[in-house]
Amino acid sequence: MSKGLKISGECQKQIMEPIQLRQLNKGKAAANKRMKREALLNTAYELFVQKGVPGTSIHDITEKAGVAKGTFYLYFKDKYDIRDRLIRHKATQILEKGYEDMSRTGVTALEDRVVFLADNVIRQLSENRILLKFISKNLSWGMFKRDLQAPALSGEDEINLLDSLNEGIRRSGVKYKDPEIMLYLIIELIGAACYNCVVNNEPCSLDDLRPYLMNSIRAIMRSMEMTSAAS
Amino acid sequence: MSKGLKISGECQKQIMEPIQLRQLNKGKAAANKRMKREALLNTAYELFVQKGVPGTSIHDITEKAGVAKGTFYLYFKDKYDIRDRLIRHKATQILEKGYEDMSRTGVTALEDRVVFLADNVIRQLSENRILLKFISKNLSWGMFKRDLQAPALSGEDEINLLDSLNEGIRRSGVKYKDPEIMLYLIIELIGAACYNCVVNNEPCSLDDLRPYLMNSIRAIMRSMEMTSAAS
Amino acid sequence: MSKGLKISGECQKQIMEPIQLRQLNKGKAAANKRMKREALLNTAYELFVQKGVPGTSIHDITEKAGVAKGTFYLYFKDKYDIRDRLIRHKATQILEKGYEDMSRTGVTALEDRVVFLADNVIRQLSENRILLKFISKNLSWGMFKRDLQAPALSGEDEINLLDSLNEGIRRSGVKYKDPEIMLYLIIELIGAACYNCVVNNEPCSLDDLRPYLMNSIRAIMRSMEMTSAAS
Amino acid sequence: MSKGLKISGECQKQIMEPIQLRQLNKGKAAANKRMKREALLNTAYELFVQKGVPGTSIHDITEKAGVAKGTFYLYFKDKYDIRDRLIRHKATQILEKGYEDMSRTGVTALEDRVVFLADNVIRQLSENRILLKFISKNLSWGMFKRDLQAPALSGEDEINLLDSLNEGIRRSGVKYKDPEIMLYLIIELIGAACYNCVVNNEPCSLDDLRPYLMNSIRAIMRSMEMTSAAS
């Protein structure tokens, strides 16, 4: 069916077969649910970045989303549930975007790939400082780990980026002493360094910081290469 | 002074000279004030690390400190005031301790000095993980900057460590492209990387992380050295 | 009927004769209704004794019973409706069981009959303390009276036990001053005394209480006999 | 000081010594607290008997008592805290009143004493049916036991009535098999039997019930006397 349909398509009732109708209705109901859920997520995101997580109440979210307060609890456990889902969702989006961009450019050398990705992520973050603020203050490495309790945001959107990165590193010719720790250091450095730059503009602007940050990332990577002798 | 005296020493009012009395009372009152203030600070710190800042109420603090609730507002503006003062105080303590230790060892080469300091700080933090948790989640680079609104904790305890470090770097023979940014990157890396290790034990223990972290710090520093050609 | 059929058996609608279909469906639908209703009753009972009536929500009941929330309102007015029906049902069950047991033993003397019944009931309750808790806290004498608003549980299950008892007493040779009040006192005494014993084990266990309770019941009955002189 | 004083006795400030004043003020504050507390208790009682405990919210209580919602939590843990204190308080009042009346009449024979007390209590309850409703539905034998968690209502009002009764029974010449159980049976019988009479006027009025109830109590007591042979 055309996706431009309004939710309450009454005129069709006469035309279609009962079973098909029921399926359609079920589909409509499901779509409606999805919309409610997404309205809540979007509204929560806006408010979280506007007023901070502690400064946002569930009442704020539901009111702005145009749903009843009780509806919130149909979809999320509490404020922290929706916050965590948002963070993972947004962080994954950023990484996926970077990954796609990288794939298109066809960079192959591992160091270059990581550097490209880091740079891409930083650029994305610097263009969306609100998002940076939100993610950095709340992101934790553990969130990328599969074993976390909460299921992914919309079921299918959490292809494990971290695994892909690790995998790529492992497959590459150059060996690193401990690729996961290397990634960890790089991600933490990016998050923390960018955050304070953006929030306080201290000690410099994010744009001024970027070249130093990129060099530092390269330096960290090289410091963790296995020398041919050591391997 | 007789130890049986009540703090407010009412019985003396009749006997002593008014002026002496006032001075004595002032002294005692001042000591009393200081004690109250310190009781509040210590208690707040305990509670903040125990139950987190949002989980601690002013009532909790005053009750455990043994003062009235109203008294809190005589000394601090609100919970975030006392929190910020504590963070700066504690962070400064750590850095000062590291600085002193470094001075005693007589390391002179700049890279070695910074590395020593970083290592020392990490060791302190790994021995006091509660403090690490508290500081990292709340520390911001801006807090070390003079221009922040709140005056320092007890007036004199904030000799500007950052300035000293910068100064040392500037005076050293080796030139760095931008020493402040370098310090910034190092401090942020330490804070963020240690925090997640301690809180989630991910991706490894803090002890396992330390060598990689130290190497990364050295790598960052070298990457920011001015080569004679480049300058 | 093929067991693979869905309960609402939509596929048959086209094949069978309308009237047969309606009858069949009615039969199935009626069975279905009965099942739903019974699932709700059983589940409610379980939850009421598990978590108490105020601690049980309609959502809890319907979820555990595997029906939709709206379905509850097709069968019951509200939580208190289902509660009252349950209590009457369960209390009647107990009394009926006692009555049957008594009939089998062939006790004829009235005092013995009542004592037998009381003892039997107490034994049943002591073997099902969960039921005792549920009934005692909620039972009221008025529930046994015909004139109550709510119709009986399943239409036919409320042969009026009380009437039978009264009848038996009236027909017996010994005359009691007021048999209904006598029964009332006995029933209330049993309910209240057993309840606290079971819930708090105070002032003694139910087993320790029973002989005293039985003696008290006998004593009450004798105190209400009409002496030939008094009549 | 005359007790007719208004709470804010400003005119005295000039006349009295500071210390005396402070004490007076403290006294006033304490009196004020007591008044608030009592206002809450009285209001809660009124509402509990009017609308039932579940039907009364804390908002209702504070609003009617003329205090802020938060004030409630200064004095009571929650609704059930205030309910339990009220029940114990009221039940104790009734028993104390009965005990005093009995003492004045000088009845000495034990059976007569218990019967007098029971009759007195029933009369009190029949004159205050609202109270009866409230107490019976909520009273539990355990509440009379010292070992309950909550301290007594106003500190001093809980002379242990039960102990006194037990003591009297023990000291009396006549021996009972188990005086505490006897008391238990009597109290439970009174509570349960009176409750349903009052609430549903079934199976008869409380006034009509009383003679039967009194006789039953006597019968129970006699059934629990130790025969001289048995002792």
Next chain:
DNA sequence: CATGAATGAGAATTCATTCAT
């Protein structure tokens, strides 16, 4: 200075009930 009772706005959460499908 110090106190701590009082406040009341506001946060989170629950739940009976309705109603469109």
Next chain:
DNA sequence: AATGAATGAATTCTCATTCAT
């Protein structure tokens, strides 16, 4: 008949802050 998403009033409880003493 059955469903279950949506509602929003209602409730409990917390807590920063004030202010009279």
